[in-house]
Amino acid sequence: MEAQNYSFVDLLPYSSKSEVTHEFLNKIAQKASQYLEECNNRENKVIEFTPPAELIKLVDFQINENGDSLNDILRHTDQILKYVVKTAHPRFFNPLWAGVDTMAVAGEWLTSATNTSMYTYEIAPVFLIMEKFIWELINQKVGFKDGDGMFFPGGSLCNIAAINLARFKCCPNIKEDGVFGMKKLIIYTSEESHYSITKGAALCGIGTKNVVKIRTNDVTGKMIAEDLDEKIQQSIAKGEQPMMVVATAGTTVGGAYDPINQIADVTDKYNIWLHVDGAWGGPVLLSEKYKKFMDGCHRIDSLTWDPHKMMGLLQQCSFLVVKEKGLLQQCNSANASYLFQKDKQSYDVSWDSGDKTFVCGRRNDILKLWMYFKAKGLKGVENDINKCFENSRYLTSKIKERENFSLLREPECTNVCFRYTPPRIARMPEGAEREKELTKVAPEIKKKMTEKGSMMVAYQPLKEHVNFFRMINSNPGQTFSDMDFILDEIERLGKDL
Numbered sequence: 001m002e003a004q005n006y007s008f009v010d011l012l013p014y015s016s017k018s019e020v021t022h023e024f025l026n027k028i029a030q031k032a033s034q035y036l037e038e039c040n041n042r043e044n045k046v047i048e049f050t051p052p053a054e055l056i057k058l059v060d061f062q063i064n065e066n067g068d069s070l071n072d073i074l075r076h077t078d079q080i081l082k083y084v085v086k087t088a089h090p091r092f093f094n095p096l097w098a099g100v101d102t103m104a105v106a107g108e109w110l111t112s113a114t115n116t117s118m119y120t121y122e123i124a125p126v127f128l129i130m131e132k133f134i135w136e137l138i139n140q141k142v143g144f145k146d147g148d149g150m151f152f153p154g155g156s157l158c159n160i161a162a163i164n165l166a167r168f169k170c171c172p173n174i175k176e177d178g179v180f181g182m183k184k185l186i187i188y189t190s191e192e193s194h195y196s197i198t199k200g201a202a203l204c205g206i207g208t209k210n211v212v213k214i215r216t217n218d219v220t221g222k223m224i225a226e227d228l229d230e231k232i233q234q235s236i237a238k239g240e241q242p243m244m245v246v247a248t249a250g251t252t253v254g255g256a257y258d259p260i261n262q263i264a265d266v267t268d269k270y271n272i273w274l275h276v277d278g279a280w281g282g283p284v285l286l287s288e289k290y291k292k293f294m295d296g297c298h299r300i301d302s303l304t305w306d307p308h309k310m311m312g313l314l315q316q317c318s319f320l321v322v323k324e325k326g327l328l329q330q331c332n333s334a335n336a337s338y339l340f341q342k343d344k345q346s347y348d349v350s351w352d353s354g355d356k357t358f359v360c361g362r363r364n365d366i367l368k369l370w371m372y373f374k375a376k377g378l379k380g381v382e383n384d385i386n387k388c389f390e391n392s393r394y395l396t397s398k399i400k401e402r403e404n405f406s407l408l409r410e411p412e413c414t415n416v417c418f419r420y421t422p423p424r425i426a427r428m429p430e431g432a433e434r435e436k437e438l439t440k441v442a443p444e445i446k447k448k449m450t451e452k453g454s455m456m457v458a459y460q461p462l463k464e465h466v467n468f469f470r471m472i473n474s475n476p477g478q479t480f481s482d483m484d485f486i487l488d489e490i491e492r493l494g495k496d497l
Contacts, residue, residue: 039088045453091455099475107368119354143298155279156196158304166244166273189246221256250281255415261296328356414473439466
């Protein structure tokens with residue numbers, strides 16, 4: 001290929017020169033494989049940070065009138081891989097996901113190559129059967145006897161789909177008549193819940209002002225069930241319609257698991273839909289050791305789960321499971337006659353799943369998840385999840401031992417929230433001036449680590465706490481030595497602040 005000036009017209013399906021296609025795709029695959037190898041080398045940077053104005057000069061982003069050659073595309077690929085964040089690096093701890101699972105990569109490549117949508121059995125026969133087997137497994141783990149499930153592009157849309165379901169269950173006529181002339185519908189959720197609940201309320205016509213935030217325990221971050229009960233009573237007294245409670249299994253910042261049984265006692269009392277946002281912490285249901293955090297899960301109505309987070313699947317892999325079979329279809333179906341013909345002769349049309357969701361074209365997110373489970377088995381997946389928890393517990397123990405480090409909360413999920421206080425600030429008396437100085441520490445250290453490329457860790461404030469670090473363990477390739485490195489590096493970068 002190097003000696004030839006091939007272009008896209010020399011590839012399938014434009015040309016019969018299959019050898020050019022093979023060579024080009026093999027070169028791309030080799031670059032991707034080499035990139036993953038480099039990502040997992042701790043001697044390499046997590047990021048080659050470059051400001052936007054400079055990056056625009058270094059990478060050829062411009063789209064030209066005439067396309068570039070295949071050799072040009074290969075050179076562009078090298079540029080791209082040089083400057084992207086190496087999220088597979090064992091010292092990338094920034095969001096609620098990290099690492100790249102090789103089996104999931106293989107599944108993703110095959111997903112792209114097979115390029116189908118998931119609305120009918122006639123165009124996705126293998127993959128819809130895969131979904132059926134995965135739904136049976138997940139529903140069994142949740143405790144649903146005959147539940148249902150659906151993939152959505154991200155946990156936020158799973159939560160929004162759950163809001164839509166709860167609204168339909170509460171007010172079945174709303175699908176045809178809309179929200180006009182109805183009582184004010186109310187959603188109740190933790191003050192530490194994900195912002196997608198508020199966004200979903202806006203999108204579904206409920207209104208952000210009708211999302212009632214329930215207090216959380218200052219020590220644990222868990223929703224207080226007694227406050228939930230009180231807020232529901234207040235809504236009823238005002239003539240409002242309690243529609244839904246959203247609990248969280250693994251809050252975004254603190255990693256708290258809301259007490260499902262206590263909350264379910266309240267929702268049973270008032271006959272309200274109970275959804276659990278387990279996008280982050282839901283995978284503990286696959287761990288014998290840690291599934292206790294979700295005791296009572298069989299009592300809920302729906303659950304969001306993101307395998308692309310703690311389980312290490314590739315972006316995106318998110319699904320919603322629902323206790324009541326058939327409800328997804330009732331709520332979302334539009335019966336498009338050009339897709340969902342009832343008189344198909346080749347197969348049972350109940351396999352056509354496209355009308356169970358509010359989208360039409362639906363990406364195949366099942367193959368990488370199925371291959372992941374197939375390769376690792378339930379025991380291998382459980383070991384990966386337990387490893388993430390072990391790393392977080394080790395890091396917690398080291399924070400407690402080290403001077404100038406302080407733990408904000410005892411972790412439940414694998415989030416470890418802690419603060420580093422440089423010696424200069426540690427000597428300052430308690431008060432507003434000290435807090436003002438302290439809030440600058442995490443952003444400054446984050447800037448230094450990013451520019452150095454040594455690691456990436458997120459920071460944020462929460463409630464009365466000024467900026468602190470939130471360390472996430474979601475990559476089973478990380479080790480105790482990586483946990484030690486975090487604290488050593490933060491101290492190196494921040495000791496003179």
